[in-house]
Amino acid sequence: MDAVARFTELVGAPDPPLDRAALALAAGAAPRAEPGRDIERGLAELDRLAVGVTSLDGLVHRLFVQEAFAGNGKDYYDPRNSLLPHVLRRRLGIPITLAVVTIEVGRRAGIALEGVGMPGHFLVRAVGTHTLLDVFAGGTPLTPAECEARFRAAAGPEAPFGPHLLTATPTRAILVRMLENLRAIYRSRRSAADLEWVLRMRLALPGAGMPERLELAEALGDQARWVDGATLLERYADGAGSAQAEKLTNAAKGLRAHLN
Template structure:
């Protein structure tokens, strides 16, 4: 059976505009839930779009009928990052709720873009020039509320001018990277090395890989007692990332030294 990481590779090797965001996000969830039936949950997204004709219908379906909203009480629960658990529990974090909104909207024939605000994530509907906050129950955000949300999320004071540069429309690759970054932070904090391993393996399949992310994979393997494998992985990545080769080679040597 193909592993979740291998399937994720197949999905994200395509140009960002051709990536099936919903399937890729569900494949992230399948790494944490190996028995997850990804095609069945894709059908759930399909069914949610049936009968939705416009933005008002999308908001009604997801936030009134389904009752999706932000999970402020257990914000850092990893389940808030997994689409099937968000749909089951009707609770999530900004990015997972936004992905559901985007994917149901796409199936209904609506363009819904992800917007990677600093410290928050919302969606934009170009046809109506409207921003929505899925974490806030699908609230429509006027310019004043957008600025208020930005300042609340970042702590920025009045000396920081709010403008369009803080509202970038992001690609599927960038959204998946951000979802994995959230999980990386959670699993690092909890010391869940085996979960951190698959998160980093997926992240390393996406663009703009950092030396810290590569080194993190080595450390995640080492934390599971797999020092030789960790060193080998670092050496393999050093061969492919010449600008980071020296640091990665040094990290690999440090892992091998721990074998003695």
Template sequence: MTSSAGRCSSASRRRPRRRPPRRGRRAGRSSSPRSSSARRSRRRGSTTPLAADPLGEFRDLLRRPDGEIDLGRAALAIARVEYPDLQGGPWLARLDDLAERSGAGALGGRRALDRLRAFLFEEEGFRGNGEEYYDPRNSFLNDVLARRLGIPITLSLVTMEVGRRVGLAIEGVGLPAHFVVTVSVAGSDVVVDPFGGGRVITRREAEAIVARAVGRPVKLAEAHFARATRSTIVARMLNNLKSIYAQRQEWRKALAVIDRLLVIEAGDTALLGERSAALVRLHQQMASRN
């Protein structure tokens, strides 16, 4: 099944040419964190109630003006495709806890950014899962927080959500076949590569990273470093997951992802065609098992 929502980014139109991953174990049911902060959150009764309609919950989150979309909550709503009983509160508390323990909030400017990078990628050990890049767990915020493993967009999302909690002006940037963040420091934008261990990178280094991902030389223009809207970030996460489920022939979950993409790209003819094709394949799959 081909990727749609091509307007979001060039990366969402085709899968990056990366080293094929080793087969990994299927995602476990990690629906609640074990951190002390999460347990305190549960005792305080701050867990997010389960929505009776997960798609409706997602629709409500994405219906807001773009700048008001809560990326953490939206990412957890995506994870409910895999974990229907997932409660968001403990995982949002985990982000709060990371921000508090980082100590970056007591600093400012570049010192705050450097402290956050050291905390997340050295002390906490968040890293890119290059060995099993297409493991769906890399796309679920709860799994990324629990396993400290992710892909560029989910590691960037963690960096953005923790960074905002400590007062950094941090935004996502959707490069072709890669995702990074930029932080405004003293009037300049600092580019950080969360998948690359939280390194600060130059524009030329970004070109080299993208070139390796797509398998050919790339020249990035200024427009490539524009801030990604929050709805675009969510769509890109969904497109990644859609491709993974299609490759694994998990058509019921692929349909759930497409339905969420249609919340963002309502009436998109390519998506509607993909939905019809996935539905046919699901019916064929069910018939073959009977």
């Protein structure tokens, strides 16, 4: 089973486990690796990190002092920051992957945590409390005013802020956000092969549609796989409404024109 198929099967389950799903996602970036073995290695490291942790303060100390996990502010858009095995190995990540580490190590230690998908800066919260942590900044506790300041630094001073931006983020939404980060990185790098696996995984999760399908076909075309891209779009067109079907069919014709 290839990495995309493994990920698709996993996230199709009623309640996909965040740790396994995030590790399966990362396997798309290592097609010649052994996904099953890599996943088990990542799970074992998360297990190890949880040993002896008994409190939230202890968890923060273990991860950000003893183990020296940190936010990679120097090279934020390095794709390895969005791939959990690399984060576990390098001890560097971005807010959302550091949050996954914190949530999953906490779960193993009996500390219930949840992701908070504040736009521009992912946070972690102790379930049932108002305790928010900035794991990109070493697990620093945040007040509501400090959350707002981080939000405005990313979204602008006039952007409206409120409690609706601090709701819990479910597992599939976390995975979508991780994939969207990688999508933006690989698009900017014009890395069509990487963009392909990211988009295939994105299409396995809620909220994907026409833009992702068109971009996937374009990524195939950028690899000179014009027939593959056209065939994909034609297959999507078969089950689409008339307006979408026309757009998909026209895009397929554009790809096939490269064969002339």
